[in-house]
Amino acid sequence: MNYKEVWKDHFKKLGNIGIQRKDVSDKEQTAIKGIMEYVIQAYGYEVFKNQCVLDYGCGIGRFFNMFDSADCKYIGLDLTKQNIDYCKSQYFSTFKEVDGEIMHLDDNSIEVIFTSTVLQHIPESGLLKLKKEFDRVLVPGGSMILFENTTEIESESEWVFFRPWTFYKDLFDFMDLQRKIDIIDIANEKHTLIIGGRK
Numbered sequence: 001m002n003y004k005e006v007w008k009d010h011f012k013k014l015g016n017i018g019i020q021r022k023d024v025s026d027k028e029q030t031a032i033k034g035i036m037e038y039v040i041q042a043y044g045y046e047v048f049k050n051q052c053v054l055d056y057g058c059g060i061g062r063f064f065n066m067f068d069s070a071d072c073k074y075i076g077l078d079l080t081k082q083n084i085d086y087c088k089s090q091y092f093s094t095f096k097e098v099d100g101e102i103m104h105l106d107d108n109s110i111e112v113i114f115t116s117t118v119l120q121h122i123p124e125s126g127l128l129k130l131k132k133e134f135d136r137v138l139v140p141g142g143s144m145i146l147f148e149n150t151t152e153i154e155s156e157s158e159w160v161f162f163r164p165w166t167f168y169k170d171l172f173d174f175m176d177l178q179r180k181i182d183i184i185d186i187a188n189e190k191h192t193l194i195i196g197g198r199k
């Protein structure tokens, strides 16, 4: 099964992928709020104003409001068509389906790349393609904000890869990435907020 099929299958079982279930727990909501607050504190809304922000693997747009309040140009990309259709029905912005890791965006067209719990689902071969695409679309002086699973045990699931935060630091070697905060979720898994600018 390729990723698209994995996510299609997942969608059939769980419904909306992104918030996955309607019964999102308070703890998860608190974690999301924590990420938003940290990002806003670290950067301030002003920093995003008129900037082009790519939310890669946007799901059902949980982070749309954070960026929309900052008056930026928001682009949401996702592999799952149903999520993109849902976002288009809810929010007024650009949402597009991507096929694998190739995105139809111009070179040097994005100022901030944001991903929340997306890279952890992509095998290394896919991440190498994605790295090239991120490098191509991110402007000189651009930033990355990543929030990914960094749990220090082996993942039992075939579709989640637990990796140390330094894996992403080493992968995106054109960036100067730093670990900001760790958040432990309901399943006792660790997620790390990793932020940095282009070298």
Ligand SMILES: C[S@@+](CC[C@H](N)C(=O)[O-])C[C@H]1O[C@@H](n2cnc3c(N)ncnc32)[C@H](O)[C@@H]1O
Pocket: 003, 007, 017, 018, 019, 056, 057, 058, 059, 060, 061, 062, 063, 077, 078, 079, 080, 083, 098, 100, 101, 115, 116, 117, 118, 121, 122, 126
């Ligand atoms: C756990 S959800 C997170 C969604 C959203 N970022 C959030 O935090 O609410 C993972 C999302 O990544 C998308 N996805 C998985 N593999 C992808 C890929 N290779 N390229 C783009 N999106 C992908 C899935 O369709 C899904 O919407």
